[in-house]
Amino acid sequence: MALEATQAMDPPIRREEEIPRNQGRQSKLKVYIPNDIDRAIGDNARHFVNECGRVVRTRAPLNVKNWKEALTIYGDAMWKEIEGKFEIKEGGSYMKLQAFVVDTMQRLFRLWKARLHYYYKSLGSELTKEERLKYPPPDLPQDQWQYCVERFGSIEFKKISERNSKNRLSEKRTKTTTGNLSFAEVEDILTQENQGVKPPADVIWLVEHTTRNNEGVLHWADESRSKEIHEQLKVAVATHGDSMTQEEILLDVLKPRSGYFRGKGTALRGYSKGSMQLEHQNLTNEQQNQIQIQEQRIKELQETQEKTTKQLQEAQERTSKQLEQQREDMQRSMEEMKQQLLNLTTVAAATSAIADATLESLLQAVCWQGWGGFVREGGRGREGLLAGGGEGLQGWGQGL
Template sequence: MLVPVPEHFRAPVGDQASKLASKIGIEVRTQLPDLSICRWNKVHDADKKPMIQRLEDQFDLQGNPSDVARTLNTQFGRRLSSFTYRLHKQYKQLKDARGEEYARSHPPTSVTLNQWTSLIDKKWNSKEFMEQSLTNVNNRMQMKTKHRCGSKSIPVRVHSSIIANGEVPDLAKFYKSIHYNSNTHEWISSESQANYDNMIKTQAEHLSQTGVIPLSQEELSVKVLKPRSGYVKGLGLRPSSSMKTTVVPAENSDYVQRLEMQIAQQNEQIARFQKSEKKQSKKIQSIIECLTQKGITGNFENGESSDSDEQAS
């Protein structure tokens, strides 16, 4: 299964990206012996390598090798964090309802007793974990504009739009598509609606000036959603590893324009490749038909021929 990892996203995109994330989750839940490890980069290579190899056997991860490696590490880390977070919630619920001893001796079916007690002793009861957990809770409480992308991440959605339209999607329209529920006709939050309205207003005010061109999507992101180093907020875009670009104020920023030029060049290369492949396919088919007319038969697709073929040759 093909999963591209473009340098301007440094994240898995395409139709199979969600399957890759799902498979990584299965690997973490079923193959990682010690779940108490705080971070993926602390997992022993002896445990990592077989898991990564199984992924590479099933998925064709196309992209810069360093970007692919970074993407896999990020995905494994997120799946590990997500899984242990759910387990911790179950532990707290059992502990509150039945007591600590009961919770300790009754692990969920998804983990062994050794894994369960290791999580309790080595991770959840540690001072470092408790402090970090409190910090994470406070950070989550301050998040006011969560999106509703589901299993299709922002990079996947933006990449699909680029493939379909040949350009980066309009920031305001895309932002609304992942922050507004068209079924209930409600925004995820009042802050999300305010951001959208500000995007429309900012672009309109800019275009009201004489002789100006529309703000690029990156420029609009910087003005409304504020700059973030190496990342275009709202679109999931990242500069390539060769450019090392940091998002800067609008008057100095041309990253998205360069990205659109790269996309156009890639589309041209793909079109030329498809045209060449089509010609080659027709040529092979013509040769097969010619050989068939001369009485040379066989399984050409598998590279096999009959006795009559060998005699003819």
């Protein structure tokens, strides 16, 4: 992005015919980068990569967060150093060379920091920070080394380093014996030695993962993983023959990996077969995840429906029992009320009879008592009776 922004303000000369040739300056070295792989091969490939490494070590700052920040600050200066010495071979794209330079420098920037960390550890764990600062690597500015010492000695970096060390010890990892040569360069050298015919995948794998001692005995770089893969590649080559390319056989045996082509490194990230298989695998995984999610949802809905149905049934049963209990209680209450009414009727009838008899006895007693009082009162009673006249006597008779 920094290079594109710089070129937008000051576009460089891109077409070879626009570069003046007869001015006595040294000609540039030509680099060949195949269209199907992101690696330089041929006579000047090693010199080109080594020069990228030198520029990174002398130009790229270490006290930055990441490569993107380093490229933003010094990317233009680093690119111009490479551009002044190299050019892509005829038929190649200027933009491809530029992209390859940036990608190569990024990879070498990580390797440079890793080597500095190895140098830091080689000084010994007993040295203090101040003592380490006295032993900077050759050609590394003191301020950059001070940043490395502080960074490598931090707790955060130590945790990351321990995690990466464990990952490198994984049984699935393989070791190579090609040194600084990339897989693409090894393949190109073997192809040239084989009269221009690319060797099969198992032969290239054998060369990249084995060495021979002074007696000519073959040794694998790791204990068993590389040898196991080689046997699988031999079977695949014998089975498929020319019906599959080398890349397809590698994909069939080693399986695709995001951002990395097993057996080819990061140079073949855009290979269509690997991308298709990886996309297909990701799509399959996504579909399986979606199916699992849908099945889980269906299961949850079924469980919810069963739970709701069970709750409704229980509610209906409780309601039926309550209605039945209410009906029984009502029937029992009606029977009790009926019995109470019957009892009240009987009691009322008996009470009425008793009341009638009591009233009659009472009236008789009052009548006789009143008549006796009249006799006892003598003249006063007679006067009262006479004073009442016929109405008093009549009322008395009615009372009786």
